[in-house]
Amino acid sequence: MSVDPAPSSKAQTGRFDITVWGARGTLPGSGTSQTAFGTETCCVEMRIDGHRLVFDAGTGIVPLGRAILTEGASSVDLFFSHTHYDHIVGFPFFPPLYRAGCGITVSAGHMLDGRSCEEIVSDYMRAPFLPITPKIFAADVDYRTFAAGEALFPHPGITIRTARLNHPNGAVGFRVEHGGRVAAYVTDTEHRPGQPDEGVLGLFADADVVFYDTSYCDSEMTKCRGYGHSTWQEGIRLARAAGTRRLVLYHHAHTRDDADLAAIEAEAKDIFPGAVAARTGMTFSLIGPDGPEADHVDGD
Template identity: 40%
Template sequence: MPERGGDGDLSVRFWGTRGSLPMPGPDTVVYGGNTCCVEVRLGTRLFIIDAGSGLEAAGRSLPGTARIDLLLSHLHHDHVSGLPFFSPILKEKGSLRIFCGNQGGASAKAALDSMFAPPLFPVTLDVLPGSIEHVGFRAGETLSFEDGVRVATCPLRHPGGATAYRFDHGGRRVCYVSDMEHLDAGPDLDVVNFCRGADLVIYDAMFTESELPRCRGWGHSTWNAGVELCRAAGARTLAAFHHHKGHDDAALAGIEASLAAALPGSFVAREGQTLVYRARQAAVAAAQEA
């Protein structure tokens, strides 16, 4: 079993790290072949970000009675394809609440209902045994939950829009920033402020600097731009994420060496990798006194 944090700790687990298309096979066993899905726990409080093909394995790790808050960055296929295979909603007592912030304030229900229906998919989501609730918001709003947890959001440059998420807990900060295209002039000031002082920035590093010019307007970035963002924001480490379908383990290992040299402690995200950020004592003491 992977390590889990205590009540005051913030933990992250990568269930899917690939972008665009699942890439299973012998050349992707180290960094993984499943598309985007990340688990974040604030103590025992669970969130899942994005529902790519990695969501299926994430679901198998959870009880069938689980109530899950799923935060979607956007609705492109590589971020939602795992949804009908998520085991908590394949059982009667499971429930899923889906948040989406790039539909102009509307929820993702209409888009997902059109995607998961004949002739594109054999059944509709409403026939699944578990319950699904849809919540819409506008990227940039702060999400407030019944238990007092708050999750900040930020709009990103991506075709159709996308949403970044920020988690603060126990004096620690983790930011999920995918999918986005960086500005030629340097890091977007709004995203810099959003990531200010983060312990970890999970960042869209789909392209290399040499690949990017051929793919302008596709809504993706490079690890080099991620390092610039972290430096501007005073963020400690970068997790390169949303790996290109053509980047095998050897290519990603080379990227990881360059990334770690540029921003020590940074890495290329691996499927199954778990990180635990222990609560800072001052934050825990303040919480106890409150």
């Protein structure tokens, strides 16, 4: 699938490419009925002028890690939206962690109990849950803890704005700004009907691409209230209110098969033409080698 949205009027520079490595939530998918949209859990890569930003470390981060080593890259900035299992289960198996000479920065800001990012990782990677600890890593790993709402500056020319999300145990959404283009990663958040979250609207505002938690449909929310997730209809309401160009339906419920997701995508497109359901392997170029005319999305 290739779609060319209207060019943005914003000033542009360099490259800004996005790849989906995992789009499922809660559990990986399984079986042939889920292959079109992919079975891996949450992981999105943004490559900006040679810098690699990775959001979440679900099972999708494992094939990403293999690709990084094959490419010969040596630097990664990893950001956790939060540390529920579906978002970190791939972290101990991320191949660059075991390659000397790799530099990996791991950042988190969702914690509500005062623990640091390094403490969270150490608590996860220990017996009896795993037979290894972070001490086994050969890479140079730098852990950073930030406060939700804080702006981050991982590299010159890249700004990441953050906001607290409504999710059990806390979660953080990210807005990546570079060269006049904006991509937001807003997953694992529960909306309040008729009360748009101002922090979430700020992440969406005039964005070129937003990955949004669309685990449910509006009709399912009554029985799912309190789980910490949202709907594709709410994503459209937010995108319209905030002037978002493209809405990526993300964090697919592990129970949905390809037919379910294709039907949801079609209905969403009828209402908001800029909607698309995330698929493993889907790529976006916000700024290509020739500038804004390279703006496109490639999927299946």
